[in-house]
Amino acid sequence: MPGSDSENQLKLIIKMIGVPDKQTINKYCGGKTPEFFQKSQEKGDTSKFKKRFEGIDHTAMELLKLMLVFNPINRISIEDSLKHPFFEDLH
Numbered sequence: 001m002p003g004s005d006s007e008n009q010l011k012l013i014i015k016m017i018g019v020p021d022k023q024t025i026n027k028y029c030g031g032k033t034p035e036f037f038q039k040s041q042e043k044g045d046t047s048k049f050k051k052r053f054e055g056i057d058h059t060a061m062e063l064l065k066l067m068l069v070f071n072p073i074n075r076i077s078i079e080d081s082l083k084h085p086f087f088e089d090l091h
Contacts, residue, residue, distance in 0.1 A: 007036065010036065014040055016049045017049065017070070020071060021071075028070070028072070049065075059086040063076070063081065066081070
């Protein structure tokens, strides 16, 4: 999600996947980022996510959803990503 600056980039990401929960913000965000998230009026919209990646393979979309998660604990690991059906032709 290329943005004109880091704040714009975060806004673009939030539009697609939403604001992280308070626990994630408190644990992983520093500086002015928690304040930015608290002030954000943007809401995640899965239709925007689908539209942004329209036309890609279903398994690729599934993998993207597992990867594009703010909390690294809830995000798919590299090992599990490589085992995902999207990459089955490489196994």
